[in-house]
Amino acid sequence: MTLDIVLDADEDWDSSTDWARLAEDAARAAIAESAFPALAEAARPVEISVVLTDDEQVRALNAEWRGKDKPTNVLSFPQAEPDEFESARQPGPELMLGDIVLAYETCAREAEEKALPLRAHTAHLMVHGTLHLLGYDHLDDSTAEDMEARETRALARLGIANPYEVAA
Structure with a gap:
């Protein structure tokens, strides 16, 4: 799989961290x-756009697209359908999974409140956002439990502790 991360980082995000590498991981x-683990063997490139911005921009996007006039930590905007995930095994044009947008002030505040490194909390939100791009959600207890379990396993792959145990 060729995973293209298109990263647009706001100046608030520490430039000493390799955010593009973290996003890809x-x-x-x-x-x-x-x-859809077969996406890892996709014959065509897979792209995710990651925007690291501030609360103001995320608040505007949240108001426009979700009707919630407040900032949030992460927003995801899927652009592909699940049937396209399977077709990614065939050569073809790039598959754009979608966009993930993170708000610096909210992410930093949450990381501090949870006594977590910003990098670890941001990795969790990037995993969370990617799962949203793949069609996962947390609208009810069952889907929330499934999504949290997937997040926990993904973060373990990155050497990051279960954020739900840390928060408890």
Whole structure:
């Protein structure tokens, strides 16, 4: 699989961290723990756009697309359908999974509140966002438990502790 991470980082995000590498590692781990691990063997390139921005921009996107006029930690905008995940085994044009947008102030505040390194919390949110791009959600207890289990396994692949145990 060729995973292209298109990264647009706001100046608030520490430039000493390789956010593109973290995004790629998080996306690969999420894909491996999804129902679509074959994406890792895709014959065509797979792309995820990751935007590291601020609360103001995320608040505007959240208001426009979700009707919630407040910032949030991560937003995901899927652009592919599950049937396209299977067809990725065949050569063809790039498969755009979608966009993940993270808000610096909210991510940093949450990391501090949870006593987590910003890098680890951001990796969790990138895994979470990637799973949303792959069709996962947490609208009810059953889907939330499934998504959290996949996140936990993906983060373990990255050497990051279960964030749900840390939070408890």
